Amino acid sequence: MSVSEEELAAYADGELTGPDAERIGAAIAADPALAVRVDAEKRLRALLRGHLDPVLTETMPESLTLTIAAAAAEDTEAGMSDAQSPEPALSEPASPQPARILDFTAARARRQQQARAAARPRFVLPKWWGTGAAIAASLALGLFFGMRTQDTGVRVTSEGALVATGMLSRGLDERLASANESGKMRILTSFRLGDGGYCRVYDAGATSGIACKDQDNWILERTATSDKAQSGEYRQAGSAQQDLMAAAQAMAAGEPLDEAQEQAARAAGWRK
Amino acid sequence: MNASTSNDRFCEELTALLPRLRRFARGLARDAADADDLCQQTVERALKSRQSWQDGTRLDAWVYRIMRNQWIDEIRARTRRAQTFTREEEGTNVGRPGDQDAENLVEIGNVGRALARLPDEQREAVMLVLVEGFAYKEAAEIIGVPQGTLTSRLGRGREALLRELGEIA
Known part of the structure; x- marks a missing residue:
């Protein structure tokens, strides 16, 4: 009995049922040469899976999950009235569509431009942020004078970087800008850098600053202190925080995280 | 079923599908960075068109089709951009x-x-x-x-x- 190449392949692909499957199965059982070919088909499949399956367990780029999380949050708020350019349903005949030209470089540039445009509404202090608190604050960009470490929870690494510890570190891990939680430590906004890393602007009363998540630690990139002795310059209430927000906008590769993105990022441990 | 339940499920199923989508993208695009770009664009396109997905039909086939079409668009664009490029230099790699x-x-x-x-x-x-x-x-x-x-x-x-x-x- 002859078995065609197509039949053998269809058998290996599990496409045959009933009498067809039985017929080919019997032929293979009776002919070692056929069995060798079926085995080769199976090994090919295993080789391909072995080559590509590791992708399944690679770390997922957060942009993917965040994009979906953002859309899910949007749905709940806005309903579904604004969908554009629907994809043709699978059941529709596959008409040769005019090629939609979309090269990746241009698409990426466009995404970045959209992100910048979206950031133009700017990094603004949350509405709840105290407007009346008359703190005279001076901003010490990138410097660190006179901050009492026991209050703020900061240590200096051997390379001279400032690392958040204790309450500050916990607050950066756990608190949300959107939550308006009370307490000494508040998050004013959260954002991402061009390399995907997360940063947060915090206000811990005596000090405020911008902290960015390293592998394991929150590194303080900018700090500001309300200790007026640091500077002869007195500022309006909140100006240190406003300066921090401006610095954050300059550092950020897009708009501030919204509530859903912030929650998703927190759930992922602020890892890029 | 109300719309928001159905959309929640859409987003959940799409998230669950991501590892497989990345595998398919890696096979199509060959290059990991291109594959992740392809994945991102596919997810954005799927979300934008999610109203046209019929609840109860297979989401994976629907999204794979989006990805596959997206990839075809990309290689057409590349072919136009770099007519002279040949793949000859591929395949010369040997194990370190x-x-x-x-x-x-x-x-x-x-x-x-x-x-x-x-x-x-x-x-x-x-x-x-x-x-x-x-x-x-x-x-x-x-x-x-x-x-x-x-x-x-x-x-x-x-x-x-x-x-x-x-x-x-």
Whole structure:
């Protein structure tokens, strides 16, 4: 009995049922040469899976999950009235569509431009942020004078970087800008850098600053202190925080995280 | 069922699908960075068009089709951009000498290279059936060709792979 190449392949692909499957199965059982070919088909499949399956367990780029999380949050708020350019349903005949030209470089540039445009509404202090608190604050960009470490929870690494510890570190891990939680430590906004890393602007009363998540630690990139002795310059209430927000906008590769993105990022441990 | 429940489910199922989408993208695009771009654009396109997905039908086939079309658009654009580029320099890589797992690396490299050398239409057929496990009928619908065309592309792709990987397959 002859078995065609197509039949053998269809058998290996599990496409045959009933009498067809039985017929080919019997032929293979009776002919070692056929069995060798079926085995080769199976090994090919295993080789391909072995080559590509590791992708399944690679770390997922957060942009993917965040994009979906953002859309899910949007749905709940806005309903579904604004969908554009629907994809043709699978059941529709596959008409040769005019090629939609979309090269990746241009698409990426466009995404970045959209992100910048979206950031133009700017990094603004949350509405709840105290407007009346008359703190005279001076901003010490990138410097660190006179901050009492026991209050703020900061240590200096051997390379001279400032690392958040204790309450500050916990607050950066756990608190949300959107939550308006009370307490000494508040998050004013959260954002991402061009390399995907997360940063947060915090206000811990005596000090405020911008902290960015390293592998394991929150590194303080900018700090500001309300200790007026640091500077002869007195500022309006909140100006240190406003300066921090401006610095954050300059550092950020897009708009501030919204509530859903912030929650998703927190759930992922602020890892890029 | 109300709209928001259905959309929640859409987003949940899409999230669950992400690892497989990345695998398919890696097979189509060959390059990890391109594959992740392809994935991102596919997810954005799927979300934008999510109203046209019919609840109760297979989401994976629907999203794979979006990804596959997106990729075709991309390679058309590339072909126009770089008519002179040839793939000849691919395939000259050999395993790094001195590596403990060199033998294994060469083998993985062979599979990747053999897959990469397939014409795009054979590679997508191989990916959908042999790696993603779609039935012929489903794979043909995703690509948008008759089933006979799919099986013929698959057959040629499989034959080329078996020829190339004959020693290890």
